Amino acid sequence: MSTVLLPAEGGGTRAYTPREAPRPTRAAPRPTGGGSPLTSRTVFSAAHVVADPYADVPPEGPAAVDWDATLAFRRHLWSHGLGVAEAMDTAQRGMGLDWAGAAELIRRSAAEAKAVGGRIACGVGTDQLTAPADLLTVRTAYEEQLELVESCDAQPILMASRALSAAAASPDDYLETYGHLLRQATEPVILHWLGPMFDPALEGYWGSADLDAATDTFLQVIAAHPDKVDGIKVSLLDADREIALRRRLPRGVRCYTGDDFHYPELIAGDDHGFSHALLGIFDPLGPLAADAVRILDTGDVKGFRELLDPTVALSRHLFRTPTRYYKTGVVLLAWLAGHQSHFTMVGGLQSARSLPHLARAYELADGLGLFPDPALAAARMRSLLTVHGVPQ
Template sequence: MIRLPELGGGVREYAPRTEPLTLNGGGPLASRTVYSAAHVVADPYADTTPDSPAAVDWDATLAFRRHLWSHGLGVAEAMDTAQRGMGLDWAGAAELIRRSAAEAKAVGGRIACGVGTDQLTAPADLAAVRKAYEEQLALVEETGSRAILMASRALAATAQGPDDYLDLYGHLLRQASEPVILHWLGPMFDPALDGYWGSPDLDAATETFLEVIAAHPDKVDGIKVSLLDAGREVALRRRLPEGVRCYTGDDFHYPELIAGDEQGFSHALLGIFDPLAALAADAVRTLDTGDVDGFRATLDPTVALSRHLFRAPTRFYKTGVVLLAWLAGHQDHFTMVGGLQSARSLPHLAKAYELADGLGLFPDPALAEDRMRSLLKVHGGLA
C-alpha cells in the first residue's frame, strides 16, 4: 500500500498494481497517421535558473523519441509539449529539431517539427513576424522534416484582423517547399493566443482558417486542432478540401474523434500520446482491423487520466507528462526545463500516478511505486 494525498484534502491508502498491462505490439500503424507531441528531458545537473536558457539532456531526450518510434508513432517535435514558450527558447528548439530530425533519418521514424516566431522577444510588426516564421520554416525544411506552422503569440499581438492572417499565412504557404500542417492552438493552452485568426468569435475565426486552407489546398497536408471542442472539430473536419487531413489535438475527446463517423475521422497529433504511446499504438492497430469497439474499449479508459493532466490551467499539463515519463523509467529524475515540475500540486501528481497505474502504463510498477514514494516523502513528508 502507498499513502496518497487527495485532491480535496487528507490522505488515503492505495494498492498499486503488481503487473503492467499486456499489449500485443505489432507492425506499422495503417488506418490513421498518429503523432505524439514529445516532451524534452532536462539536464538536472546544469546550474540554471528559471530565466536561463534550457539545459537539455540530449541522450535521454532522443532515447524517448526512439521509444515513440518503436511503437509506430510519429514524433511531433518542438511543440508546446516540448515547452516551447515555457522554458525552451528558439535556440534550444532549433537544436532539438536538428538532433531529432537526424535521429529520425537514422531509424526511419516519422517526424514533423514546429515552426513559430518565438525568437521574437519584444513587440514586433508584421514584417518581423513574417521574417521569424521564414527563418524557422527554412531550418525545418533543411532537416527534411515536415513543417507544422504553429500559432504565433507575436502574430496574435500584432495582427489587426483576418486579412493580416490571410496575407501572412498565404505568403508562407506559397513559399513552403512541401505541404505543411497548420496548427490552431486555443487559448486554453496558451492565453496569449486568444482571438487567433482575427477574432475571439470561434465561428468567425473558423471561416478565416478555412479560407487560408481553401486558397492553398495543395500546400496543406493537414490541420491540427486543439480547441477541446469535439463538435467544432467534427464540423471543421467535414469542411476540409479533399486530401487535407484533420489531426485531432483534442486531449479530452480523442477516442471518438479518431474512431470517426460515417462522414470521416481524425488522425492524431496529441500530447497525451507521450505517456500513452504503447497503449495508443495498440488501440490503433486494433482499429486497423476494423474493430472500432475494440479500439474504443482500449482507449476510452485513458480519457480520465488525460482530462486530469490537462485540467485548467491546461498549459501546465507538461508537468504530469514528465512525471509519468519518470515513473515509467524513461528518465532518471523529475526535473523540468524552467523548473516547471513545481507547476502542479502534490495531490494532482498523486492522482496522475494513481490513474496511470490503474491503466497499467508503467512497465515496472514496483519502480513507479518506489519513485512515487520518494516524491511524496521529499515534498509531502509522507513515509
C-alpha cells in the same frame, strides 16, 4: 506489493495498492526504432524534453537539455510505430524552451528520425522574437524557422504565433501572412490552431474571438492553398467544432485532432469521416495508443474504443485548467515509467502542479497499466511524496 500513501482529500493520507504487472502490449516494440507503421490513421505524439538535472541554470535562463535521454524517448515512440511531433508546446516551447534550444532539438531529432526510420514533423513559429514586432518581422521569423525545418528533411507544422496574434489587426493579416508562408513551403505542411486554453496569448487568433468567424478565416487559408496543406491540427477541446470543421476541409486535407478530452471518438470517426491524431497525451500513452490504433487498423472500432476510452480520465486530469501546465504531469509519468532518471523540468516547471494533482496522475496511470515496472513507479512516487512531507 506494499501500498503507497497518497494525499487524501481534506487532509491526511489514503492507502493505494499499485498493480502487480503492466498492461500487456499488443505488438512488441522494435529496439532500434521505426516500429511497424499504423495504417488506418496517421498518428503523432507530441514529445516532451528531458532537462539536465545537473545544470546550474535559473528558471528564466536558457534550457539545459539532457540530449541523450530526450532522444531516447523519441526512439521509444518510434519503436511503437508512432510519429513524433517535435518542438511543439509539449516540449515546453515558449514555456522554458527558447528558439535556440528548439532549433537544436529539431536538428538532433530530425537526424535521429532519419537514422532509425521514424516519422517526424517539427514546429515552426516565431519565438525568436522577444519584443513586439510588425507583420514583416513576424513573417521573416516564420521563414527562418521554416527554412531550418525543411533543411532537416522534416515536415513543418506552422504553429500559432503569439507575435502574429499581437501584430495582426484583421483577418486579412492572417490570410496574407499564412498565404506567403504556404507559397514558400516546398512540401505540404500541417497548420496548427492552438486555443487560448493552451496559450492565453492566442485569444482571438485568425482575427476574431468569435470562433465561427475565426473558422471561416482558417478555412480561407486552406482553400487558397490546398496543395500546400497536408492537414490541420485543431486544439480547441471542442469535439463538435472539430467535427464540423473537418467536414468542411478540401478533399485530401487531413484533420489531426489535438483534442486531449475527446480523442477516442474523434479518431474513431463517424459516417462522414474521422480525425487523425497529433496529441500531447500520446506522450505518456504511446504504447497503449499504438495498440489501440492497430486494433482500429483491423476495422474493430469497438475494440479500439474499449482500449482507449478508459484513458480519457487520465488525460482530462493532466489537461485540467490551467491546461498549459499539462506538461508537468506528462514529465512526471515519464519519470515514473523509467524513461528518465529524475523529475526535473526546464524552467523549473515541475512545481507547476500540486502534490495531490501529481498523486492522482500516478494513480490513474498505474490503474491503466502504463508503467513497465509498477514497483519502480511506486518506489519513485513514494520518494516524491516523502520529500514533500507525506510519510510512507
